[in-house]
Amino acid sequence: xxxxxxxxxxxxxxSLVGRMLADEGFPVLEAADGREALDALEQFGRDVALVxxxxxxxxxxxxxxxxxxxxxxxxxxxxxMSGYRERQLLExxxxxxCAMLEKPFSAAVLLAEVRRCLVGAA
Numbered sequence: 001x002x003x004x005x006x007x008x009x010x011x012x013x014x015s016l017v018g019r020m021l022a023d024e025g026f027p028v029l030e031a032a033d034g035r036e037a038l039d040a041l042e043q044f045g046r047d048v049a050l051v052x053x054x055x056x057x058x059x060x061x062x063x064x065x066x067x068x069x070x071x072x073x074x075x076x077x078x079x080x081m082s083g084y085r086e087r088q089l090l091e092x093x094x095x096x097x098c099a100m101l102e103k104p105f106s107a108a109v110l111l112a113e114v115r116r117c118l119v120g121a122a
Contacts, residue, residue, distance in 0.1 A: 007053035034060025
């Protein structure tokens with residue numbers, strides 16, 4: 001089904017990313033933070049093919065979500081979005097199993113990474 005879970009505490013950005021994906025035919029599920037994402041994965045886990053998450057969020061951060069998913073949903077591709085430069089994240093030891101997107105990013109960059117991650121997970 002290729003359901004994509006978009007996780008960001010900024011409603012406008014979450015909605016924008018969701019629309020970019022939906023416009024390309026991807027079914028999208030949205031969550032406001034890592035806690036909501038974990039709840040959504042409990043409900044829709046088998047249908048979720050990819051998680052795109054912000055790094056800095058309240059309650060459960062994107063980094064904590066990534067760590068939990070590496071145990072509970074091993075193999076589920078995760079894309080991290082951040083206002084920090086990728087190099088800054090790598091220096092802190094943060095890596096994504098699939099990709100990192102520096103905000104702001106274009107629809108073309110987002111879609112290219114999503115397609116690459118979905119192919120790699122197949």
